[in-house]
Amino acid sequence: MAVLRTLIGEALRATRLEQDRTLREVSGAARVSLGYLSEVERGQKEASSELLASICRALGVRLSDVLRDVSETLAAVEPQPAPITVVPPLEPAVAPAEGVPALAPARAAADVVAAA
Amino acid sequence: MAVLRTLIGEALRATRLEQDRTLREVSGAARVSLGYLSEVERGQKEASSELLASICRALGVRLSDVLRDVSETLAAVEPQPAPITVVPPLEPAVAPAEGVPALAPARAAADVVAAA
Structure with a gap:
């Protein structure tokens, strides 16, 4: 390489x-x-x-x-990139903005997106 | 920059x-x-x-x-590059072609180019 x-x-x-x-x-x-x-x-x-x-x-x-x-x-x-292997996050990928209550866990939101 | x-x-x-x-x-x-x-x-x-x-x-x-x-x-x-300031070499930058006698020192030849 x-x-x-x-x-x-x-x-x-x-x-x-x-x-x-x-x-x-x-x-x-x-x-x-x-x-x-x-x-x-x-x-x-x-x-x-x-x-x-x-x-x-x-x-x-x-x-x-x-x-x-x-x-x-x-x-x-340079070869084409290998597919990304994403390990499911244990923590929310995106933290709620300061002062904004996290009404639902971000993980659950991500699951909804993935299921859509 | x-x-x-x-x-x-x-x-x-x-x-x-x-x-x-x-x-x-x-x-x-x-x-x-x-x-x-x-x-x-x-x-x-x-x-x-x-x-x-x-x-x-x-x-x-x-x-x-x-x-x-x-x-x-x-x-x-990025701006366009500034012109290069080349310090005149003390040694000939280009050697005379083989078989061609270097009648004048290369430094003098460089001066002629600079003055032209």
Whole structure:
């Protein structure tokens, strides 16, 4: 299974190489250490949201564009989700609003919906 | 500026609420603590790639679909990237073609381009 950080790292690296720029240049522009950027590119470190934004700024690309590309790459290999197995809740799924008396147990309400 | 983890958290939370499921149910299915999932949903914790995949599995959605939605939300608010400021390299960015003598230092060639 493709790991998200690997795909993000590959996308960032591909963008940098398309620009003929070195790790040193981009890490300097993004104000991260060269080693850290290298690890992010190789999918060995999970980049924080701020760091991702900073690297994208340094590369002159939009994070949203990178994410869209990554989502497309991931979609090509990601299987359809398995059906959800929902364990019947022991507690009401939705608590009554404050000050509103719970006239009927929420569980009973859920049963009505399920039976409808 | 919208932070990526906030958008991802909001997307996961919206998906869970659409399914009328509690934090307890989904955190149990995803094998993460309830408190951690809650922090991820509120954009207070950066979820690892594995954790994101696990939460998506628990929700029965594909991570690639979540990412695509998030990229679209981000694209609506993210400004166009600023032009890249590339520091002139000290080494030649492009080596002369094989067999072509480098008559002038690459740095001088870069200056010519800059002055053109």
